Amino acid sequence: MLNKNKLKKLTIKEILEKYPYAESFFEEQQFPLKDKENRISEIFISLSREEREDLVYNLDELLSSLTSYIKNMQEFLGENDSTVGLLSILAGKNKQGEKENYQKLDIKSGEIISIVGPTGSGKSRLLADIEWTARGDTPTERHILINDEVPDKKWRFSGGKKLVAQLSQNMNFVMDLSVMEFLNLHAESRLIDNQKEVVQRIFKEANQLAGEQFARDAQITSLSGGQSRALMIADTAILSSSPIILIDEIENAGINREKALELLVGEEKIVLMATHDPILALMGDKRIIINNGGIIDIIETSSEEKELMQELKVLDKVLTNLREDLRYGNKLKKLSHKLTAVNI
Numbered sequence: 245m246l247n248k249n250k251l252k253k254l255t256i257k258e259i260l261e262k263y264p265y266a267e268s269f270f271e272e273q274q275f276p277l278k279d280k281e282n283r284i285s286e287i288f289i290s291l292s293r294e295e296r297e298d299l300v301y302n303l304d305e306l307l308s309s310l311t312s313y314i315k316n317m318q319e320f321l322g323e324n325d326s327t328v329g330l331l332s333i334l335a336g337k338n339k340q341g342e343k344e345n346y347q348k349l350d351i352k353s354g355e356i357i358s359i360v361g362p363t364g365s366g367k368s369r370l371l372a373d374i375e376w377t378a379r380g381d382t383p384t385e386r387h388i389l390i391n392d393e394v395p396d397k398k399w400r401f402s403g404g405k406k407l408v409a410q411l412s413q414n415m416n417f418v419m420d421l422s423v424m425e426f427l428n429l430h431a432e433s434r435l436i437d438n439q440k441e442v443v444q445r446i447f448k449e450a451n452q453l454a455g456e457q458f459a460r461d462a463q464i465t466s467l468s469g470g471q472s473r474a475l476m477i478a479d480t481a482i483l484s485s486s487p488i489i490l491i492d493e494i495e496n497a498g499i500n501r502e503k504a505l506e507l508l509v510g511e512e513k514i515v516l517m518a519t520h521d522p523i524l525a526l527m528g529d530k531r532i533i534i535n536n537g538g539i540i541d542i543i544e545t546s547s548e549e550k551e552l553m554q555e556l557k558v559l560d561k562v563l564t565n566l567r568e569d570l571r572y573g574n575k576l577k578k579l580s581h582k583l584t585a586v587n588i
């Protein structure tokens with residue numbers, strides 16, 4: 245969390261690199277940015293009496309005022325969300341009211357966590373606890389911490405800016421827009437500087453994820469299920485301000501699932517994924533096992549399991565090829581041929 249003590253330690257150059265809009269603050273305050281390699285306090289001390297008289301604030305007030313200014317700008321731009329470096333889940337109770345079998349689970353940004361468990365075991369409940377930043381006030385009595393602190397209640401009530409972005413199985417567009425119009429509209433609402441490049445990048449990444457390519461001027465309502473999902477994943481990874489992405493059953497989406505996860509994690513987001521698919525489950529760094537409403541185990545994916553994942557990918561490719569053969573009316577051959585011919 246940004247505070248004035250952190251700002252105190254930064255040079256002007258570092259502040260402007262991190263928060264470019266701070267330049268207007270300094271201008272408004274008529275604070276002379278003499279040597280950008282210096283810290284605010286160093287410049288303050290070096291000011292002449294006349295220069296000091298022009299300033300409204302003393303050093304401490306100046307730092308506080310700059311901190312609020314940056315926080316407001318971050319809020320406005322939806323930027324501070326990206327500062328979630330650590331998400332922690334503190335143990336609650338299962339459906340019988342028994343304490344869960346762990347104390348605290350820390351998830352760092354860039355990590356993928358899969359959630360597995362039978363139907364009705366409480367996977368959605370866990371995700372809902374995270375989304376609600378639970379404080380012991382949900383049926384599980386779990387607590388959620390962000391950066392090891394009790395999170396601000398703003399996460400619960402801010403409309404457009406959410407802690408968790410959800411990617412669910414059924415994704416239908418209802419707006420009558422072309423792909424580019426949709427992306428530009430979203431980018432504009434996020435007030436980013438390099439809109440053109442960002443929009444191009446999302447379009448390119450989405451096409452790489454989609455099984456079948458789509459054009460810039462394609463109407464979003466006419467995209468296939470897989471293409472819509474590819475577009476939403478690329479858009480969420482690159483444009484969403486939510487630091488945590490929750491994926492519900494990505495398996496049947498007809499997209500390149502591995503690339504999709506890489507893209508999401510590459511943006512330093514925390515990815516939580518409820519899945520029944522062993523390949524996806526093993527793509528996670530850890531998997532949470534849920535039963536009877538409680539977390540019963542947290543398993544780190546071992547190197548042996550990562551090797552197994554490679555074998556599973558071979559099987560997956562075989563099935564994908566069989567599906568392709570079926571679609572194009574080819575006769576299906578015995579599997580032993582396919583297994584030896586496969587190249588992943």
Ligand SMILES: Nc1ncnc2c1ncn2[C@@H]1O[C@H](COP(=O)(O)OP(=O)(O)OP(=O)(O)O)[C@@H](O)[C@H]1O
Nearest residue numbers: 337338339362363364365366367368369383384537
């Ligand atoms: N620890 C708990 N204490 C009390 N109720 C719980 C607990 N965990 C889950 N529940 C409740 O159990 C029900 C089923 O949980 P949930 O919908 O999260 O299961 P799920 O694993 O997502 O199921 P599915 O795979 O079918 O989507 C919900 O009503 C949920 O609120």
